[in-house]
Amino acid sequence: xxxxxxxxxxxxxxxxxxxxxxxxxxRRVGALLPLASLYSRRxxxxxxxxxxxxxxxxxERTGHTILQLLPINDYYNSPYSTFSLFAxxxxxxxxxxxxxxxxxxxxxxxxxxxxxxxxxCGYIEYDVKHEKINALYEIFREYSLGTENAAYAEFVENNVxxxxxxxxxxxxxxxxxxxxxxxxxxxxxxxxxLTLREFARKHEVRIRFVQWLQWQLYEQLxxxxxxxxxxxxxxxxxxxxxxxxxxxxxxxxxxxxxxDLVPGLPPEPAHEKGQRWGDQPVxxxxxxxxxxxxxxxQRLRYNANFYDIARLDTASALFRMWCIPRDxxxxxxxxxxxxxxxxMSDYCEQRGKSLLSQMLSSTSMLLCAxxxxxxxLSFTPSVRELGIPPINFQRWDKEWDELHDFIPPDxxxxxxxxxxxxxxxxxxxEWWEGEAxxxxxxxxxxxCFNYGLPEAELKMRLFNDKTSVGSKLRWRDSVNSxxxxxxxxxxxxxxxxxxxxxYLNSYREKEKLWEIMKLEGPMRQRADREILKHAxxxxxxxxxxxxxxxxxxxxxxxxxxxxxxxNYRLNRPGTERGRNWTWALPVSLEALMDESFCRTVRDSxxxxxxx
Numbered sequence: 001x002x003x004x005x006x007x008x009x010x011x012x013x014x015x016x017x018x019x020x021x022x023x024x025x026x027r028r029v030g031a032l033l034p035l036a037s038l039y040s041r042r043x044x045x046x047x048x049x050x051x052x053x054x055x056x057x058x059x060e061r062t063g064h065t066i067l068q069l070l071p072i073n074d075y076y077n078s079p080y081s082t083f084s085l086f087a088x089x090x091x092x093x094x095x096x097x098x099x100x101x102x103x104x105x106x107x108x109x110x111x112x113x114x115x116x117x118x119x120x121c122g123y124i125e126y127d128v129k130h131e132k133i134n135a136l137y138e139i140f141r142e143y144s145l146g147t148e149n150a151a152y153a154e155f156v157e158n159n160v161x162x163x164x165x166x167x168x169x170x171x172x173x174x175x176x177x178x179x180x181x182x183x184x185x186x187x188x189x190x191x192x193x194l195t196l197r198e199f200a201r202k203h204e205v206r207i208r209f210v211q212w213l214q215w216q217l218y219e220q221l222x223x224x225x226x227x228x229x230x231x232x233x234x235x236x237x238x239x240x241x242x243x244x245x246x247x248x249x250x251x252x253x254x255x256x257x258x259x260d261l262v263p264g265l266p267p268e269p270a271h272e273k274g275q276r277w278g279d280q281p282v283x284x285x286x287x288x289x290x291x292x293x294x295x296x297x298q299r300l301r302y303n304a305n306f307y308d309i310a311r312l313d314t315a316s317a318l319f320r321m322w323c324i325p326r327d328x329x330x331x332x333x334x335x336x337x338x339x340x341x342x343x344m345s346d347y348c349e350q351r352g353k354s355l356l357s358q359m360l361s362s363t364s365m366l367l368c369a370x371x372x373x374x375x376x377l378s379f380t381p382s383v384r385e386l387g388i389p390p391i392n393f394q395r396w397d398k399e400w401d402e403l404h405d406f407i408p409p410d411x412x413x414x415x416x417x418x419x420x421x422x423x424x425x426x427x428x429x430e431w432w433e434g435e436a437x438x439x440x441x442x443x444x445x446x447x448c449f450n451y452g453l454p455e456a457e458l459k460m461r462l463f464n465d466k467t468s469v470g471s472k473l474r475w476r477d478s479v480n481s482x483x484x485x486x487x488x489x490x491x492x493x494x495x496x497x498x499x500x501x502x503y504l505n506s507y508r509e510k511e512k513l514w515e516i517m518k519l520e521g522p523m524r525q526r527a528d529r530e531i532l533k534h535a536x537x538x539x540x541x542x543x544x545x546x547x548x549x550x551x552x553x554x555x556x557x558x559x560x561x562x563x564x565x566x567n568y569r570l571n572r573p574g575t576e577r578g579r580n581w582t583w584a585l586p587v588s589l590e591a592l593m594d595e596s597f598c599r600t601v602r603d604s605x606x607x608x609x610x611x
Contacts, residue, residue, distance in 0.1 A: 010415045011545075014387025015357055019366035023234065023308060029540050029605050030066025030236065030548035031059055032422065034570065035092060036079070036124055036581070037551075040589045042096060044110045045117035045128030047584075049217065050094035052224035052235075054589045060231045061593065062601040066309065067228060068236040068548055070423055070570075072221075078571070078581055080313065081244045081278055083170070085299050086162040088217040091129035093136065097220055100149065101139055109135045123582045133213075140209045155215040161298045162249075167210040168200060169248035175203050180246040191252060221306045229308070236368075236548075237307035239299070241314035245279050249295075256288050256295055257281040261323040263314070264334040265373060269502070272442050274334020275573055276324055282340075283317070285351070293358050300363035307365055311391065315369035315383065316376040319352035320344075344378065353382050360386065368417050371396075384415040389546070391417045394513075394539055395431055404504040406516050409542030416544035420535060420553050423570040428535055429527035429556045430565030437509040438472035439502050447499050453489065461488050467525065475507050532557045536604045551585070557604060558597055560587060 011020040033055050038047035040054050052067075059067050071079040074087045095110050096103060113135070117128040156163060169181075176199065177184055187195040200207055225235050242263065243249050250257050264276040288295055303310060312318075324337035341348050359367060368389045372380055383390055397407050397418070412418070420428040426435060444463075448455040462485070463473040479485055482500045486493040493500055514523045517534040524531065532553070539547040552568055555561040561568055571580045591597075 010384070010413075011387055014385065014415075015360050016366060016387030019360070019364065020387060022364065023366050025545065027544075028065045028234075028546045029063065030068050030234075030546060031062070031064045031554070032068040032070075032419075032548055032550040033058075034070045034423065034551075035072055036070075037570070037584045038589055039119035039584065042110075043119050044095050044113040045119070045131070046091055046124055046126075048092050048094040049220040049224050050097050051589060052221075053227045054593075056224070056228040056231055056233050058589060058592055058598070059228075059233050061598045063605045065232055066234050066236055066546065066548060068309075068311070069238060071238045071240040071313075073240070076244060078278075079238075080240045081280060082240065083244065083247050084162070084166050085243050085247075085249050085295070086159075086302050087166050087214055087248075088221060089129070090133050090136065090213050090217065091126075093132060093213070093217060094220055095132065095135070097223075098139070098216055099151075099219060101143060105139070109139070119584070120586075120588065122584055122586050123579075124584050126582075136213060137206075137209055140212055141205065151219070152212065152215045155218060156211050159214075159302065161294075162302070163211060163214060165252040166214075166248040167207045168196060169251055170210045171203050171206040172199065174206055175199075181251045182246075218305065225306050225308075234308040235306065236309040236311060237303055237365075239303065239310045239312050241317060242280050242283060245281055250281060253295065256284055256291075258284050258323070260326055262326050263317065264322050264324050264337055266322050266334055266337060266339075266375060268374065269440050269443055271333070271573070272440070272446070273332065274322070274337065276328075276330065276333045276337075279326070282321055282323055285355070293355075293362070296355070296359060297362045300359060300365065304363050304365050310363070310365045310367055312367055312369045312388075315390075316373040316379075318355045319348045319372075319376050319379045322373075322375070339375065349379055349382055352379055353386065356383065356386050356388060360388075384413060387415065389415045389417045389544075391419055391422075391548075392544070393422075393425065394418060394420055394535070395428075395436070398505065400505055401501075405512055409516065409538055409544075412543040414543050414545055416542075418539040418542055418544040418547045419549070420539060421550050423550075424573050427550075427556060427561070427565045427568060428553045429532060429561075430569075432510065432527040432531065432535075433525060433565075434469035435472050436513070437506055437511075438468065438474045439506050441471040441473050443502065444473055447496075451489075451491065451496070458489060475503070479503075479507070527556065529557055529559065533604045540605060554601055555586070558600055 011017070011025045014020070035047045035049075035052065038051050038055060040051050043051060056067060059065070071082065072088055072092055073079070073082040074084050074089045075082040095106050095113075098106065113128065113131055116131065117125050172188065176188065181189055228235050242257075245259070250259070259281050261282045262276060262278070262280055263282050265271065265274050267274040300310070320339050320341050322334060322337050323340050324334055328336050356367070368391060369383050371390050371392050372383070380390055392412075397412070399405060399407060421431070425431070444459065445455060447453070448458060459473070462476060462479055464476045467474045479488065482493050482503065485500060485503050486496065489496060489499070511523050517531070517538045519531065519534050536549055536553070536557070539549075552561065552570075555568075568583060570583055
């Protein structure tokens with residue numbers, strides 16, 4: 001475990017000083033462990049909150065002091081599209097840890113779910129969620145649970161802000177209509193008080209059941225945090241950007257949302273049409289600010305029960321957001337969107353800083369920010385000024401416009417979290433073997449079309465078809481200068497400046513990183529274990545305050561994943577359903593606790609410490 005401390009200036013002298021004082025300014029190494037993808041011998045169908053304790057044991061044994069989770073809120077097909085900004089997904093309930101239920105009564109239920117939804121298959125079967133909820137409802141009704149428990153009553157009283165609406169909304173989904181609230185009858189759609197009061201009277205048991213579920217989940221997640229903290233491990237949660245359109249929050253607080261717009265990203269090299277993030281609304285920040293930021297404050301207050309650190313998803317949106325008209329055809333993705341606010345201005349910067357400052361003053365959690373989108377990178381200094389570290393990816397941490405090279409690890413800003421990959425990216429090994437040192441074929445096609453150039457002929461002369469993979473075109477070694485590119489293309493450098501810029505940022509990218517990782521000998525194309533170990537070392541020995549490694553990259557280091565990397569991705573941004581969010585570990589948590597595995601992971605961190 002890295003224990004070097006930094007001077008106080010960027011941390012204890014910032015708006016986040018109280019949070020840094022509590023956590024400490026020691027350098028830390030963390031692990032990203034998606035709960036849904038984990039399982040143990042006792043798991044019923046899908047990783048649960050009790051499994052977090054075993055995950056914390058693994059972190060302790062391997063030298064990690066941060067355990068990062070993805071969102072675990074009640075969700076649809078993606079943990080970033082949820083029914084609620086607050087509620088925990090019932091599928092994460094540890095059935096063998098229910099308060100007030102005799103364990104022997106639960107054993108047959110657990111066995112039945114384990115038989116129907118076995119773990120170890122490499123994928124998640126989400127029907128287990130309904131199986132667990134139905135079983136829990138029968139248990140609740142049989143024991144009339146909750147009404148006599150003082151802790152339950154206190155929980156309900158303390159969480160009125162969100163729990164009443166969520167419980168009612170969920171009951172309506174069970175007992176009235178599973179359709180979106182926008183298609184409900186007017187009295188339900190518009191939340192007529194008399195109609196809802198009568199419904200609540202008739203379905204009191206279902207409403208209390210939902211409240212009871214959330215109380216049990218609350219107690220289990222708090223217990224997991226306490227367990228991790230006792231081992232010196234910090235839990236890092238995910239403050240996902242916004243809820244689904246069909247959610248309790250939008251139904252009852254729709255003035256806080258722009259229902260005519262959906263979020264996404266503008267066109268970029270990896271996504272030529274940009275991205276559209278489903279049918280989620282965007283926030284109406286004016287209305288939220290006019291309310292005194294109550295929604296933000298309540299959300300932060302609740303999450304602080306469970307997490308020491310909160311990752312701010314889509315942190316760019318606090319400054320400006322790429323908005324797409326909801327009625328825009330899906331096929332266009334983010335093409336016809338617009339930025340709001342439209343212009344890069346002092347107003348954007350002040351709005352973002354004001355929102356972040358309000359959040360810092362409303363929580364004990366330390367905040368860190370998803371790396372800002374390319375269109376908002378100019379706001380990064382404002383984020384760091386507040387003591388909030390952005391999460392940067394080694395593969396993209398470059399000086400893009402002049403040097404066209406990776407930022408040396410010892411020159412990184414200390415208020416930074418460095419990672420190799422995350423849930424939205426390819427695995428690091430997949431990037432190294434198939435993406436590093438390449439440009440997108442679609443970009444090249446567009447370039448040739450715009451300049452009236454012979455694509456097939458130039459593709460053969462510029463790119464190595466043997467080392468290009470799929471849609472990724474890798475430059476020939478002989479194309480060793482901008483002037484050579486211009487000569488082959490047959491146009492002056494000045495006339496093809498954008499293409500030359502892409503060339504400079506991608507040519508010999510792997511060789512440049514090879515030197516930064518301090519590997520010896522000729523560069524190797526395949527991401528073997530030695531290369532992976534040095535990739536990990538390069539981020540944990542950098543000047544960044546923290547580094548976090550995904551369990552998927554560790555599985556590559558351990559040889560558990562060896563090729564076919566695309567099968568192990570959690571998510572492909574801009575797409576829905578399919579295989580997204582269905583990946584589960586190919587081995588159990590108990591298997592990962594094997595000392596030889598733990599030693600390999602621990603050694604990769606200890607190598608970093610020795611450098």
